[in-house]
Ligand SMILES: [Fe+2]
């Protein structure tokens with residue numbers, strides 16, 4: 001269980017290294033170039049004792065695996081090489097199994113606590129959770145729609161043009177959605193929660209996230 005525990009969203013470290021080396025080209029301008037006015041946590045792998053840093057690590061994982069899907073979309077459904085199949089399969093699996101836990105972390109552990117804060121300077125931020133939850137619903141629908149041709153591609157080696165076109169369009173739509181979504185969370189929501197929640201509340205949040213993954 002240690003290697004599982006060492007990773008933020010339920011993926012093995014070796015798998016992440018393998019996938020990152022093949023298709024994970026940096027397609028996100030926001031990943032390193034967007035302003036990050038508040039830095040939370042260290043660059044070392046986060047743990048459940050720092051739930052905000054943990055969620056930011058999950059965002060880096062989302063960006064990594066989404067970049068794999070975007071890169072795959074640009075292949076237009078052609079036959080995959082052996083080196084291309086593994087990262088595509090890993091990315092599809094991540095968005096089926098790992099990413100939904102991050103969504104639950106936010107919807108069940110983070111947003112309710114943000115909404116419960118009574119500080120006047122938090123009030124302007126309360127507009128964000130509703131929109132972020134709508135983004136989650138849209139992203140979930142698009143990932144489900146994308147998974148089917150993705151699995152088909154892995155199974156039968158190539159994708160017909162129509163499915164390949166839809167796959168590519170969905171990856172681009174998802175990239176745009178996540179770019180704005182992650183920026184709002186990291187620049188608006190996370191810093192406020194980190195600053196305003198008590199140490200006890202942050203600890204409880206981390207414990208909930210740990211339990212969500214069956215690690216507690
Ligand atoms: Fe989110």
Ligand SMILES: [Fe+2]
Pocket residue numbers: 055059102106182185
């Ligand atoms: Fe998030």
